[in-house]
Amino acid sequence: MSYTTDPARIERNWRAITIELDSPRPGRLERMLQRLGLPTDVSRLVVATPALRRSWFVALGLSMLIGLLATDAAKPRDDLFVLLLIAPLVPTLGVAMAYGSNADPAHEVGLATPMSGLRLVLTRAAAVLGFSAAFLALISLLAPSAPAMAFGWLIPSFGLCSATVAAMTFMAPRRAATVAGTLWVLGVLIARGAGDDPLAAFTVVGQVLMAVVAVVGLVVAVQRRDRFDLLAVR
Amino acid sequence: MTNSEIDAVGQADQEDRALVARIARRDRSALEQLYRRHAHWMTPRLESRCGDPDLVDMAIQDTFVSVWKSAKKYRGDGAVGAWLWGIAIRRLIDQMRKKRPTSVDLQAVGGLEHAMAFEDTLIDNGTHGSLGVALRQLDPDLRAVLIATAIDGLTTKEAARLLGVPQGTVKTRLMRARQHLQETLA
Structure with a gap:
């Protein structure tokens, strides 16, 4: 049995994984808002509100x-x-x-x-x-x-x-x-x-x-x- | 499998376990090694479950991102490859839930046919003996349900999502598949 995957695809996916791991994780509040169903742009906007x-x-x-x-x-x-x-x-x-x-x-x-x-x-x-x-x-x-x-x-x-x-x-x-x-x-x-x-x-x-x-x-x-x-x- | 082959598999799994332990200690190079050891077989196998290569790519990425986050949760009660597959197939279902897969022209995607045929070759190889023969005679719909539940280890609910049919249908097909197997193997 031989499994082959295009090496370029393997590389591409690995790069995507490292980007995902390196990107900053949204804060706890932001993740909570997103779980409540707020779109990502609005939740970021809310979290970035200076008065908060x-x-x-x-x-x-x-x-x-x-x-x-x-x-x-x-x-x-x-x-x-x-x-x-x-x-x-x-x-x-x-x-x-x-x-x-x-x-x-x-x-x-x-x-x-x-x-x-x-x-x-x-x-x-x-x-x-x-x-x-x-x-x-x-x-x-x-x-x-x-x-x-x-x-x-x-x-x-x-x-x-x-x-x-x-x-x-x-x-x-x-x-x-x-x-x-x-x-x-x-x-x-x-x-x-x-x-x-x-x-x-x-x-x-x-x-x-x-x-x-x-x-x-x-x-x-x-x-x-x-x-x-x-x-x-x- | 011969004894030396079994030893080789055990050896590979020992190495995998060591890698998972290192990943749990936040070793990025261990994650890369684990990825390179497994992505090449996981990708075509996922593709045999879902026709959209983009969804498969995202599922693969999600799988290793969650391996990075949850390597500590690996209890070591099964081969690392099986653990990875369990994560990957569920990530694929998550992706499919977000976006219904588009149908892909199988003739246009040459490599895919090969991937689709993987389970069939496994069965044809006679690895499973008379079980393989019985599986081959099974209606493709019934076989798909059997593979999703017995080989991928999904629940009927998850299998229903993967195959895009109602859960009741999965249960009926599973029952029919079992009956067929019983009759053929009797």
Whole structure:
């Protein structure tokens, strides 16, 4: 019995094997995303999102946790207030830090690619929002009083991120996040001062309002999407 | 096989085992040696299972990439060649699952016929005695199922994927093949 294979083919396959062995292996997160069914380009894009660096999350997580533990457990609605006030700012900052020449070393290179800036912004915003939400959910479970209200930050987070993305068509990402975040904090404080309930901003009316902001922000961003493809000198 | 031939096979397998042990210790040159010792027979044998040479190439590559990653898992309870074949045939099925193989004109691919005929020559050689005769008389469809399960060691599910027929068909064919063999060998 004789088996013969073209020697050139043997060589070709060996070269392919060495290339495969030498090529860098995607990180654990990237492989996990791919297993969840994300295409390779999107998973790489998500993993390369600057705001998703581990240090960033650790720092934020620790500071929020400490803030939560330091609040007076005798007044559970007060520490809930702190959590609900700060939580939507986490993904908002993340979204601002995931795009633009300040945050992303590959920003200019990205502008030169045929992929639209809006798609990049939204992919990364979704990634940041998804990770932040998962992470905030964990912290919420640790809240001393963890009723359903502890998850009241979810819709406001969507609204605030969406508003930030919309504002990014008018100004630099950092300023956009600052403006949106400031308005948010002011709004919540005003709502608190107006009534007896410290959590006034997170009742049904507030939630619906933030949902509307989320939709409007997205519409504005899509309408003005050309702005994402410009290299603004900022 | 004569005794000296059996000794030679045992000797070759001892060398293979040493190579696998070195691969487990991250020795790239051992992987290359193992590849060069086995790729030349694995390629045509895979081609006898699948008509698309590109898929076969990818299966071969995947096989040795996973050998590199999982050499530690080789338990040594069978010849290294058999272990490699077990990986290779499953990698081929993985490739075929991703992309349905295109049909290849057998007349146009001269070398392939040779490869296809491999199992047949083995049978014709009389190596298997009266079993070989019985196998030769078997309907090609039944023989393919028997080869996939008995020689390649696949499950009926895997064989179904390899041959592109439903699992139930594989089971029926396997049963019929067994009946045929029993009748002929009786």
